[in-house]
Amino acid sequence: MRITAHAKVNIFLKITGHKEGYHTLLSRFMRVDDLYDTLTLIPEKCETFTIEGCGDIPTDSNTIYKAFQILQEYTGSKKLKHFFENHKVVVEKHIPSQAGLGGGSSDAAAFIRLVNEVCSLDIPVETLAELGSRVGADLPFFIYNYPSANVSGFGELVEAFEEETLPLELFTPDIGCDTALVYKTFKQHLLNDITLCSFTGWEKYRSKDLLELIADPVMLNDLYAAALIAYPELKKRAPESWFFSGSGSTFFRIKT
Numbered sequence: 001m002r003i004t005a006h007a008k009v010n011i012f013l014k015i016t017g018h019k020e021g022y023h024t025l026l027s028r029f030m031r032v033d034d035l036y037d038t039l040t041l042i043p044e045k046c047e048t049f050t051i052e053g054c055g056d057i058p059t060d061s062n063t064i065y066k067a068f069q070i071l072q073e074y075t076g077s078k079k080l081k082h083f084f085e086n087h088k089v090v091v092e093k094h095i096p097s098q099a100g101l102g103g104g105s106s107d108a109a110a111f112i113r114l115v116n117e118v119c120s121l122d123i124p125v126e127t128l129a130e131l132g133s134r135v136g137a138d139l140p141f142f143i144y145n146y147p148s149a150n151v152s153g154f155g156e157l158v159e160a161f162e163e164e165t166l167p168l169e170l171f172t173p174d175i176g177c178d179t180a181l182v183y184k185t186f187k188q189h190l191l192n193d194i195t196l197c198s199f200t201g202w203e204k205y206r207s208k209d210l211l212e213l214i215a216d217p218v219m220l221n222d223l224y225a226a227a228l229i230a231y232p233e234l235k236k237r238a239p240e241s242w243f244f245s246g247s248g249s250t251f252f253r254i255k256t
């Protein structure tokens with residue numbers, strides 16, 4: 001009873017607006033094949049829901065626990081409660097936190113997919129994605145588990161994009177970027193300047209072609225400029241000609 005929870009990068013990320021306190025976006029998400037956490041369900045009597053391997057993150061704020069609560073509420077069954085009185089969740093973390101790689105979201109999505117199977121919940125993937133979106137905006141992409149996808153809305157509209165994943169090299173400086181702060185900075189300084197026509201048709205390009213064609217990391221990812229304002233020290237750590245993922249702080253490029 002084991003599952004891998006892969007990291008993602010955002011090949012491009014353009015903010016399209018703001019409503020209900022959240023930003024809407026258009027982004028190409030790509031799974032990172034060789035960077036993943038693993039989640040294992042291990043038989044053991046547990047007095048409370050038990051997660052091992054997530055360092056000092058309190059259980060209550062762990063995305064895996066949030067996913068459990070949402071599944072529990074949705075199914076309303078004693079099956080899940082009973083299962084987790086007799087199994088613990090062991091996480092092997094490899095994806096750095098606050099890095100723009102979606103680690104916490106990927107863990108929660110992998111947990112939902114695994115529990116759906118192991119506990120024979122038979123919940124359709126669309127419903128799992130909707131339940132997942134209540135944990136975080138990145139969850140639907142990880143629930144569908146496509147290698148590459150165009151993602152829009154707040155993150156809940158996920159459309160598979162037919163292409164192979166790229167071999168990626170990642171660099172995560174030791175600067176944790178708080179997603180909420182980066183979005184807040186974007187709203188304050190940059191939201192008024194968005195020009196929707198500047199990225200018309202980007203979603204149709206293969207990721208490799210788009211990275212070559214646009215080449216500028218600031219143009220490709222709207223949150224990069226916001227992250228540079230919120231975390232000015234990022235500038236010194238940015239390697240020349242690398243791209244920026246999500247709300248940071250990871251830079252990536254295609255392996256040569």
Ligand SMILES: C[C@](O)(CO)[C@H](O)COP(=O)(O)OP(=O)(O)OC[C@H]1O[C@@H](n2ccc(N)nc2=O)[C@H](O)[C@@H]1O
Nearest residue numbers: 021022023024105136137138139154179180183246247
């Ligand atoms: C930056 C991305 O990772 C790109 O893939 C996502 O858009 C963010 O996804 P996430 O980490 O799952 O974000 P969440 O945990 O849902 O949201 C954290 C905070 O970021 C802001 N937020 C998030 C997503 C979004 N579309 N608009 C926002 O303004 C909100 O203030 C929210 O409270």
Ligand SMILES: Nc1ncnc2c1ncn2[C@@H]1O[C@H](COP(=O)(O)OP(=O)(O)OP(=O)(O)O)[C@@H](O)[C@H]1O
Nearest residue numbers: 061062063097098099100101102103104105107246
């Ligand atoms: N299972 C988990 N794994 C990692 N972080 C978690 C987890 N559950 C809760 N968190 C909390 O979520 C915060 C953000 O972690 P995460 O690794 O998901 O962020 P991220 O790199 O900002 O992702 P994003 O791509 O969404 O920007 C961390 O500071 C951590 O305290």
